Each structure stands twice: as structure tokens, then as C-alpha cells.
Amino acid sequence: MDFPKTTIRAFQEKLFRGEQSVVAAVAAYLQRIAAAKNLNAFLTILDDRANARAHAIDAKIKRGAAGKLAGVIIAVKDILAMKGERLTCGSRILENFVSPYDATIIQKLEAADAIIIGKTNMDEFAMGSSTENSAFGPAKNPINPDYVPGGSSGGSAVAVAANLAMAALGSDTGGSIRQPAALCGVVGMKPTYGRVSRFGLVAFASSLDQVGPLAHSVEDVARILEVICGHDERDSTSAPVAVEEFSRFLDGEVKGKVVGLPKEYLAGGVQKEIHAAVTAAKARLQEAGAVIKEVSLPHTRYAIATYYIICTAEASANLARYDGARYGHRSRDAQSLEEMYVKSRSEGFGAEVKRRIMLGTYVLSSGYYDAYYRRAQKVRTLIRRDFEQAFKECDVLLTPTTPTTAFKLGEKTADPLEMYLADIFTVSINLAGVPAISIPFGVDAKGLPIGLQIIGKAFDEKNVLQTAHFLETAHP
Amino acid sequence: MKYEPVIGLEVHAQLLTESKIFCRCGTAFGAPQNSQVCPICLGMPGVLPVLNRQAVAFAIRMGLATNCRIAAHSIFARKNYFYPDLPKGYQISQYEEPLCENGWVEIEMEGGALKRIGLTRIHLEEDAGKSVHAEEYVAGNETLIDVNRCGTPLIEIVSEPDIRSPREAYLYLNRLRQLVRYLGICDGNMEEGSLRCDANISIRPIGEEKFGVKTELKNMNSFRNVEKAIEFEINRQTQLLEAGGRVVQQTMLWDANDGKVLPMRSKEEAHDYRYFPEPDLVPLRIDEKWREEIQASLPELPWARRHRFIEHYGLPKYDAEVLTEEQAVAEFFDATARLVKDAKLTSNWVMGEVLRVLKEQKIDITQFAIKPAAFAELLNLMAAGTISAKIAKEIFEAMLTGGKSAKTIVAEKGLVQVSDTGVIEKAVDAIIAAHPQEVARYRNGEEKVFGFLVGQLMKATQGKANPKVANEVLRSKLAN
Ligand SMILES: [Zn+2]
Secondary structure, eight states, X not given: OOOOOOOHHHHHHHHHHTSOOHHHHHHHHHHHHHHTGGGOOEEEEOHHHHHHHHHHXXXXXXXXXXXXXXXXXXXXXXXXXXXXXXXXXXXXXXXXXXXXXXXXXXXHHHHTTOEEEXXXXXXXXXXXXXXXXXXXXXXXXXXXXXXXXXXXXXXXXXXXXXXXXXXXEEEESSSTTHHHHHHHTOEEEEOOTTSBOOTTBOOSSTTTOEEEEEESSHHHHHXXXXXXXXXXXXXXXXXXXXXXXXXXXXXXXXXXXXXXXXGGGSSSSSOHHHHHHHHHHHHHHHHTTOEEEEEOOGGGGGHHHHHHHHHHHHHHHHGGXXXXXXXXXXXXXXXXXXXXXXXXXXXXXXXXXXXXXXXXXXXXXXXXXXXXXXXHHHHHHHHHHHHHHHHHHOSEEEEESOSSSOOBTTSSTTOHHHHHGGGTTTHHXXXXXXXXXXXXXXXXXXXXXEEEEEEEOTTOHHHHHHHHHHHHHTOO | OOEEEEEEEEEEEEOOOXXXXXXXXXXXXTOOTTOSOOTTTTTOTTOOOOOOHHHHHHHHHHHHHTTOEEOSEEOOEEEEOXXXXXXXXXXXXXXXXXXXXXXXXXXXXXXXXXXXXXXXXXXXXXXXXXXXXXXXXXXXXXXXXXXXXXXXXXXXXXXXXXXXXHHHHHHHHXXXXXXXXXXXXXXXXXXXXXXXXXXXXXXXXXXXXXXXXXXXEEEEOSHHHHHHHHHHHHHHHHHHHHTTOOOXXXXXXXXXXXXXXXXXXXXXXXXXXOOEEOTTSOXXXXXXXXXXXXXXXXXXXXHHHHHHXXXXXXXXXXXXXXXXXXXXXXXXXXXXXXXXXXXXXXXXXXXXXIHHHHHHHTOOGGGOSSOHHHHHHXXXXXXXXXXXXXXXHHHHHHHHHHOOOHHHHHHHHTOOOBOOHHHHHHHHHHHHHHOHHHHHHHHTTOTTHHHHHHHHHHHHTTTOXXXXXXXXXXXXXXXX
């Protein structure tokens, strides 16, 4: 299936020339969303909110007072709080929960006059790599609906790939933006940890979670980043680092850039066509004057284990608040406090979430903490140092985003470990806290998209975007 | 066999910050239930904590005042447990790398010897909410939650096991209470729960170095109860051991109604808190400059002030102790005494009249109607002999309500003490003439009649006669 790609620049040019109104765009997108119901990309459609704001923004455009993202139709993962709107996180336990407040980045997007069209499907509490862990049914890959869109931000990737929105926000804890972007053939970026406020992002693993954009082009990703990045006094972990106008640096130049190829990422187990895509990208970069360097990230093989200790430990605490006491699902037949906890949580959470809460509880338990959690933190430091070392000689690193292209629905649900390996190339980046983007780079024999990952130094989104922008246009 | 108790206290003090430790909600006590809440302290999905700088400053004040090392780098941790009044399912506290470590305070033992009690650590944490059961609006099978207190900043002060008797525990707790009030960081009210105390108690044969098995004693909600409960627990353990039994490590609750300690249900205490570093907060860094600023802003501490009152004002130890108990009282005394020559007179009046009025009116000295300068004026009139002590008390009462100065009242009511011998002689003559029988009895050696005659004389002069002069004149006239 082929979908039209509406880029922000093309759309806004029409908008400002008066050839297009926001009201009409919203109507058209709502129609597209209704027609694509089978993809199950959205959990909530914000038609009233979108329509009301569309009128106001059209008026602002007439007055010449419109914001940077005027009229841009954006879908957001249903893990971001919007005042007065449902916030399910893909979970039964929050099925009817309405947020009493706005996430900082929702305020930023709306202040820039973007239209938020709906909230997208996801793996429950962002735990998963296929969106099959959603309590509300899986989202489907628009390229071929027999295949998964990836996850956990699967609904956001589907919304962009099927052009049900011009762009989307996802969250990425171990690859949850980049992996679905790769599997659906769109651009998706996880910024540096601390770049984007997490206030209003429902926590899965606080030290790894980061919000980022998915879009049709690197330029669109850059434009959205410019709006959502920046220090937030409501998030102590958000960094007081100045935000550049990333979109202005996209000049197609990579001459002299040093691009590292981590050998551990190409060692084996990578789908043949993906390996070939990396080789092709390397050739394009070299032709354009970039310097290619083989590097080593020696602790890569510990990344999955380290990641699953740290993220489950944090999740076990982060998800303790869903206890049926104040909000969310409360079991109807609990006779005591303990029963209220046990039954509400047993009924409200899905299998993967329960598995991770148990894992996380275990690794923090007295007697096991040192062997698991403390050791994982030490390995995390080693992994971070690997990247620091590599970036002493490279501007960016180039790797596949995923070991394979999209897999079929149901193919990996029986074996959680196999599912975890879908993130093998993405989790280290979260452990290191550095920025990385996934861009589409051709398709495999089945016509399924291949994603390449470009990784940068902390707070050096600029080099990542520049390299990605070059490769996007140098596409085979 | 003789046993000695080994006691360590864990004291929680609610900090008097205007807002909560991780959000901007207010902290006032007694606000309507669930009125001081926001998404953050309610633990809504997606919220994040932001540390209150004032709470950190208060904790550092306490750390510096108790000789602690203030960590340049400390971290917060999550303490995980489920309870309905704990919205996030974890309490943000400090575990490894607390803010203050290795301090001490001194307590004064019977007989005046000082004993040093070590402080292991002082750390910051958030308070939980309250579960409400026993109110008339709560149905029998219900528990309601009041989240107002949730997120109120606390410091936890953990002592070394240096305490050896219930009395020492009481003195130590009292010392901490005095200190937090001096520092203005906590109101020290145990009944309202702004100061809370748990005790770790074990006993061991005297001379033994090894610690015995300890129990943790909770729910002692007044100073008196702390001493009583610890006493009870020591006796319980002693009887157990003497009967050949063993102490079981467990949590005990003090029941103030029955005056007993009882074990907590074992299920409630079977906690593994699974502490781990709080990923939502960055490490707390205290730069030297800030620490020094706080050090410089500390008030004179109670023991230093007590020493100064003894040395500088020549006060008896007892007076100095009473006057320095509360910082505001000490300030009041200090401000007054600087303006009055007679420090002991000032001390007597502050300890007597002033503290009496505070108690009667149930007020704090900062709300007291008479300010130090006005009070000093009154005392100076007395010291100079312008007015008698009796008149001074009348003026004091008038000042409490009228707001007029002592001098104005003296002038308006003509209360100046009469020391003029001529005037007094005339009055004495009149008294002798009017009471011939009593005069005769006195002259026959009945000394107690003298008091009656003095009374008559004071009455006749409306209390204005200088008592010393009046006495002398009366004696000499009666002797004739
Ligand atoms: Zn609050």
C-alpha cells in the first residue's frame, strides 16, 4: 500500500498562501483516521478539541500571528497527559482515567499552534516491541496489516506511516520510537536524555524514558524537536541546555564528518538486506566525503540484560501507584485492603506488565540488590563509557535500527526473550542517554521497510540530524 | 544478672516550610481534608518531584547545629511499600548517601554532668498522608484518606545506640525539640505529630559488649509516653530474659490507653522496602558557599546562650535553664535585660509574671502584649525605687490591657512611691493615734501586730509608701 506523505513544510506553505485551511485539513485527517480503523492506530480521537483549535488557528494565520507548528496535525502516544482527556497507557487499569493536567510538551505543542488529533495505541505502559501488549488490541503495520508495526509507540508510527497525522510523538525507553519507525518506514528520533521534559509522560523507566517525534522526514523531526526540547523547571532531570534551530542546519553536507561503524552491531544475526543497507549507506557517505571508521562498543553484549534489570526495577516502583485506591481500576469484589491491591492489579495489568513488575521487584529485593541492580548500574556506566570512547573519534555512529524487518502478528508473543531481542540495537542508546534517530533506508524482499540508526553524542542532535538528512536524500 | 538497656531513637520532625517538599502545595496544619493537594502529591500518572530548596536549608541548619558533616553530594531513594495513604506506592527518602552524618548533641544528666549522644545521620524525606477510621463521619467498614500531609517535608534524625535509660531518652528528645524550635525549622509538637519518635531497644548484661536482640517501639505520641513506653519495654525484655526466654526482633506498638506495648501484627511489619536511588531527582549538591551562609545564619544555640546568661548576667543556673528553654523567651529576656541594670530582677519577672501570663493566655511570647523596651521601663522604675513591687504588679496588669507605658500609668494614677519621711511620719502618727490597743500590744512584745500596723499604713498611703522607709519610721515611732 502506498500513502501520500504530507511534510510540514509543504503543508504550511499551502496554509500560508491561503490554499489550504486548518479546518479543512483537520476534517480530511479525521476522515482518513475513520477510514483506517482497521489499523487500530488510535485509542482516543480528539475531534472536538481539534476542530475548535483549527478555527482559532485559521484566524491566527489570517492575523499573521500563528505559531511555528501552525496547523500541523500531530498524533500523540497515549502515555502523555492532556488535561481533560483520557490517558490509558494502553492499559485496562487506566481505561477510564482522565488526566487532570497537561504534560509540558503538550503545552509546548499547543502553544506553537499544532493540532493534536488523537492519542495513539501502544504496548501497555510502553512495555513491548510490537504493540501487541495493548489492552485495546494490537495496531497493525500499514505496509502489510499481517505484520506488527513495532512498539511500544506502534500507534504513533502507524499514524505517520498511513498519513493519519503529519507527525506523532512517541516515547522511547529502549527503542520504542526508533524500532516502530524502522518497521513502519518513517523517521523517528529519541533525543538525548534530559532534552525533552518528562513532566506528564507516564513513567515506565524514569532514567531511560524520553519523548521524541516520528514524522515523514528528518526535517519535520527537526522542526518538532525545536518546539518540544528545552529545560523544564517541573522536571529536575531536564537539562538546562540551549536548543538550537535544528532544521536550519540540514544542508545535505557530510563532508569531513567521521562516521563510526560499531562492529558489534554487524557481527551476525542481522537480516541480510539490512546488512546490505548499512553497506550501501556507508558507500554513499564515503562518496560524499565522510570518513568511515570501524569502532568497538565492547559492552554491547551486556546491554539487554542490563536494560531489563534497570527498566524493570524502576517500573516496579513507577507502577506501584496503580493500586485501586485513588484512581484507575478497582476490583469490585475485594473484601480487604490486601485483596483490593491484589485483585485490582491482577485484573488491571496485562501479562507483560506483571512479568516486568515481578522481575523488577525481584532484582531490588534484599539479598539480590547487589547482584542485580547495583551490578547493572555498574555495567551501565561501562556502556556509557563505550560510547564516550567511540565519540572521541567519531561524530556519529551508524548501525541498523533492528536486526530484522517487521515480523508477523503473533510471531513472537509466545517467547518474551525473543521479543526483547527486537530491541538489541536500540537499548544501549537509552542506557548511555545519547540521541539516536531511525530513518527508512529501502525495503527488504517482502517490501518491508529497513531502518538505519544514527547515534550522536549527548546533546549533539545536530550532527545526528545532518547525517540522517543526507542519508534520507541519498536513499538507494 | 543485672542488665543495661541500649537505646537508639529515630526522630521525625516536620519542617516548617511554606510548601511541600516536592510540589507547591501548602503545609498548614488543620486545613480541610484533601484541600492541600495537586497532581504531584496525589501521585497522578506522569508527575515528577521537584525538590524544595527551603527544606534542604532547614535540614542543613539542623545538621550544622548538631555537629554533623554536611555531604557535598547526597542522593534520594525510593522506599517501596503499599499503603493507602502513600499515593505513589513509595516514599521518597534518603538511604545511601544522606545529607548529614556523624553528629552529636549533649544532654545534661542529673547532677549536671554532660553526656554526648551520637547522631548517625539526618536525612530528608516526604511525609505520608493520613488514614482516617475513628471519626463519626467514617462508616464502620470504611477507611478514608486525607492526603493533605502527603509530601510535607520531614527530617529523620537517627541516633547512635548511646542512650542507656528512659530518662536519657527523654532528655535527648527534649534537647532535639528545643533545638528544632530554636532553629525555627519545626514546631516540636508531639501531640499534633510534627515531632515523632520511634525507639530501638535492647538489653544486655552489664559489662557485655555485644548488643542484645532489639525491638522497635512505635506510636509514642507524647514526651511522657516516650519515657513510659521505653521503661515498659525494658522491663518486658528484662522479665523475658530473667525467665529464661528470648527477645524476638519485632516491631512493638505503645498503647497509651492501656499503658502497654504490644507486638504489631507480623504481617504489617514484614517489609522489604527495596530502596533504590530515585531516578526522578538529580543528586543533591551543596556548595560550600551555601553551607557557610546557613552556618552564619544560625542563631545562638541554647547551651551557648545558657552559658552566656550565667557568665554575663550572673544568673543562677536554674534561671538560665528556664530562660533559655525557648528561643523566643530567651530573646525577650535578653532584649529586656540589656536595658535593665538588675538582671536578677528581670529574670524573676520574666520567669514569674511573664511566663504566668503566657500560660494563662495560652500564647507565645511573640504575641505578648508588652515588648521588651516597655517592660524594661517598668522594671527600671522598680529598680530605682520610684514604685514598689506591689505597685509594679498593678502597672504590669494595666500594661497588659491598656497598651500604655509604665511611666504614663504612674503619672496618670499618681502611683509614684512616697519616700518623703515627713509625709510618711504624718501618716504613721495618724495610725498610732487610731490604733491605741494594737500599739500597746506591740509594745508589750507582740511582734506580729507590727505587720497589721504596716498594712494599715500602706492602706492609708494607697500602697505608695516606700516600704523600707515606712518600716523604719513606724519602728522608731513605736519605740518611743
Ligand atoms: Zn501538591
